Amino acid sequence: xATTSKLNAKIPDGILESKWTxxxxxxxxxxxxxxxxxxxxxxxxxxxxxxxxxxxxxxxxKVKVFCYQxxxxxxxxxxxxxxxxxxxxxxxxxxxxxxxxxxxxxxxDYRSREAxxxxxxxxxxxxxxxxxxxxxxFAREYGGTLSNRSFGGTQVQRTFYAAGxxxxxxxxxxxxxxxxxxxxxxxxxxxxxxxxxxxxxxxxARGIIARDLVTGxxxxxxGHAVLLCTGGYGNVFYLSTNAMGCNVTAAWKAHKKGAFxxxxxxxxxxxxxxxxxxxxxxxxxxxxxxxxxxxxxxVPKKKDDxxxxxxxxxxxxxxxxERRYPAFGNLxxxxxxxxxxxxxxxxxYGVGASKMAxxxxxxxxxxxxxxxxxxxNNLHNPNKDEIMRLGKEVVKEKYGNLFDMYKQITDENPxxxxxxxxxxxxxxxxxxxxxxxxxxxxxGLYALGEANxxxxxxxxxxxxxxxQGLADGYFVIPYTIGEYLSEEIRTKAIPxxxxxxxxxxxxxxxxxxxxxxxKGSKSVDxxxxxxxxxIWEKCGMSRDAEGLKWAIAExxxxxxxxxxxxxxxxxxxxxxxxxxxxxxxxxxxELGELMCIDALNREESCGGHFRxxxxxxxxxxxRDDENxxxxxxxxxxxxxxxxxxxxxLKYENIKIAQRSYK
Ligand SMILES: Cc1cc2nc3c(=O)[nH]c(=O)nc-3n(C[C@H](O)[C@H](O)[C@H](O)COP(=O)(O)OP(=O)(O)OC[C@H]3O[C@@H](n4cnc5c(N)ncnc54)[C@H](O)[C@@H]3O)c2cc1C
Numbered sequence: 001x002a003t004t005s006k007l008n009a010k011i012p013d014g015i016l017e018s019k020w021t022x023x024x025x026x027x028x029x030x031x032x033x034x035x036x037x038x039x040x041x042x043x044x045x046x047x048x049x050x051x052x053x054x055x056x057x058x059x060x061x062k063v064k065v066f067c068y069q070x071x072x073x074x075x076x077x078x079x080x081x082x083x084x085x086x087x088x089x090x091x092x093x094x095x096x097x098x099x100x101x102x103x104x105x106x107x108x109d110y111r112s113r114e115a116x117x118x119x120x121x122x123x124x125x126x127x128x129x130x131x132x133x134x135x136x137x138f139a140r141e142y143g144g145t146l147s148n149r150s151f152g153g154t155q156v157q158r159t160f161y162a163a164g165x166x167x168x169x170x171x172x173x174x175x176x177x178x179x180x181x182x183x184x185x186x187x188x189x190x191x192x193x194x195x196x197x198x199x200x201x202x203x204x205a206r207g208i209i210a211r212d213l214v215t216g217x218x219x220x221x222x223g224h225a226v227l228l229c230t231g232g233y234g235n236v237f238y239l240s241t242n243a244m245g246c247n248v249t250a251a252w253k254a255h256k257k258g259a260f261x262x263x264x265x266x267x268x269x270x271x272x273x274x275x276x277x278x279x280x281x282x283x284x285x286x287x288x289x290x291x292x293x294x295x296x297x298x299v300p301k302k303k304d305d306x307x308x309x310x311x312x313x314x315x316x317x318x319x320x321x322e323r324r325y326p327a328f329g330n331l332x333x334x335x336x337x338x339x340x341x342x343x344x345x346x347x348x349y350g351v352g353a354s355k356m357a358x359x360x361x362x363x364x365x366x367x368x369x370x371x372x373x374x375x376x377n378n379l380h381n382p383n384k385d386e387i388m389r390l391g392k393e394v395v396k397e398k399y400g401n402l403f404d405m406y407k408q409i410t411d412e413n414p415x416x417x418x419x420x421x422x423x424x425x426x427x428x429x430x431x432x433x434x435x436x437x438x439x440x441x442x443x444g445l446y447a448l449g450e451a452n453x454x455x456x457x458x459x460x461x462x463x464x465x466x467x468q469g470l471a472d473g474y475f476v477i478p479y480t481i482g483e484y485l486s487e488e489i490r491t492k493a494i495p496x497x498x499x500x501x502x503x504x505x506x507x508x509x510x511x512x513x514x515x516x517x518x519k520g521s522k523s524v525d526x527x528x529x530x531x532x533x534x535i536w537e538k539c540g541m542s543r544d545a546e547g548l549k550w551a552i553a554e555x556x557x558x559x560x561x562x563x564x565x566x567x568x569x570x571x572x573x574x575x576x577x578x579x580x581x582x583x584x585x586x587x588x589x590e591l592g593e594l595m596c597i598d599a600l601n602r603e604e605s606c607g608g609h610f611r612x613x614x615x616x617x618x619x620x621x622x623r624d625d626e627n628x629x630x631x632x633x634x635x636x637x638x639x640x641x642x643x644x645x646x647x648x649l650k651y652e653n654i655k656i657a658q659r660s661y662k
Pocket of ligand 1: 043044045046047048049066067068069072074075076077078079080081082083084166167193194195196229230231232241242243246247249250286426427448449450451462463464465466467469
């Protein structure tokens with residue numbers, strides 16, 4: 001299979017290990033005085049956006065940063081709990097750049113681009129140094145060295161963390177770097193601004209239309225380049241662990257302006273979330289993967305066991321991950337752990353009132369830590385209570401905020417009884433297709449962080465999203481943007497009364513007017529919930545052709561109904577959160593259709609994309625490397641019409657194999 005002619009990944013020649021080094025040294029540069037007259041629009045202020053904006057401004061470019069929150073600090077990245085990977089080998093446990101590269105490619109079920117993943121592994125180490133220099137308070141050992149823990153799909157400890165608040169601390173670091181540039185006048189912040197469209201002139205991205213969310217006013221902004229750092233689209237499922245505001249609008253509008261959408265059906269379902277508790281829920285809560293370092297997952301061996309967890313003796317418990325995957329145990333990758341939980345619950349072994357949950361139990365390791373503490377404290381023959389008390393202190397130190405969160409939500413004490421967990425939508429590996437430079441198929445339009453189709457293939461390993469977002473922002477885009485902007489030094493700022501801006505703004509206004517004029521009978525949430533149900537049931541943890549065909553037809557019907565019967569209160573020229581939501585849900589509906597089309601087209605199982613028809617006898621994902629070793633890049637043609645382009649994935653440095661964690 002050859003890559004479709006419209007796609008050029010621009011992967012540099014040469015051996016894998018030196019591609020990036022060589023490229024960095026030979027990529028075109030922009031001289032300092034020219035940088036000052038080049039304007040870059042950065043949409044999004046999460047880890048990808050803040051790090052990119054701070055870095056580009058530091059280099060001398062004029063930067064504007066947009067986000068819909070009231071402060072860049074509230075970007076969804078703040079929610080990240082567990083940690084960030086880097087191949088520093090501080091534990092001396094066999095880690096290396098190659099091993100991180102290998103784990104990531106294997107974890108993604110051989111559906112990511114080798115050159116990008118290797119670059120990611122190479123720069124990972126620098127991210128930690130950069131963040132430490134900014135003052136990010138990573139956890140440390142007694143002697144002062146940085147601490148590490150394990151995440152899924154690896155056999156080394158390479159995850160750096162700041163208690164259960166790693167994203168928040170990293171974002172504060174990036175935000176400080178950004179504010180420094182704001183203070184120096186190099187960055188203009190545009191909070192409470194939502195990008196509504198990309199403006200293209202002669203095929204190149206030249207700006208955006210943004211809506212001031214407080215006044216409702218539409219604004220035109222010119223940029224020599226536009227960076228979309230707008231996060232993932234997990235909220236297409238309505239219920240997910242994502243922040244409520246996460247949406248696909250920026251990426252989707254870019255898609256409609258010519259940016260191809262990569263692997264839209266690759267969604268990550270995270271195995272350890274607090275289970276759904278009823279119909280009136282609007283959000284799901286993640287229990288960080290870091291908990292799988294010390295939490296053991298099990299269900300009763302007996303079906304429909306109604307005993308309390310602590311009353312079920314050890315020999316009547318099925319630690320099914322340890323049983324099925326002895327080499328990785330509770331730390332198998334997320335897709336594998338999620339499917340295994342679903343399999344047990346579907347087979348009738350689930351726990352809790354809904355029976356759609358499994359246990360995450362800390363008792364074993366609490367006792368282990370307690371014994372270590374007792375020895376350290378010279379306590380001879382401590383009784384079980386003393387041991388558990390000491391152990392709980394250690395567990396509290398490591399995971400205290402996560403345990404508190406669990407207790408607040410469920411009113412159950414996880415120090416005394418196991419957590420109940422179930423898989424939930426968490427992350428989207430799909431996103432805007434980008435080349436090695438992180439440029440989309442629209443020249444001058446880039447996508448960074450979770451918004452691009454990313455380096456994670458069909459399944460992202462834990463603690464790798466923060467790594468990728470910061471790699472893109474701090475280390476990749478500062479170089480690769482030069483390749484494009486060095487050709488733009490003669491382009492003067494284009495006045496925003498240019499007809500492309502005028503037309504784009506008029507289209508945005510027309511959509512707003514249309515939404516407000518429908519005055520139908522159903523709320524925006526009504527449609528969002530129904531969309532989420534369709535996508536979760538038919539394009540969620542498992543899919544099949546029949547269900548996907550049904551889902552495509554249902555989403556089309558839902559779209560027609562939405563545009564006839566949605567009710568959006570208020571007006572355009574005011575703060576109107578229902579209007580904001582309506583625009584986002586309209587885009588989610590269109591994306592939902594494409595996700596199902598993509599899932600239907602990919603007649604294999606890989607990573608998070610599990611087609612019932614393609615599985616091994618043991619129920620594992622069955623890839624078809626002969627026919628599907630490609631990135632799907634969809635081109636928007638017209639309403640409900642998309643054309644598939646394929647980027648062939650070549651593995652020259654890794655032996656492609658059936659994934660095994662046994
Ligand atoms: C609960 C939770 C915990 C997680 N924990 C971890 C972890 O421990 N380790 C890890 O590696 N990953 C983790 N992840 C994943 C990781 O947090 C995200 O993938 C990552 O933070 C995304 O960063 P980002 O910069 O790409 O986007 P985001 O942080 O989502 O930022 C998006 C930005 O875009 C802006 N934006 C979006 N649309 C528009 C628009 N139209 N106009 C203007 N602005 C717009 C928003 O305002 C925001 O500023 C976790 C995810 C969740 C949900």
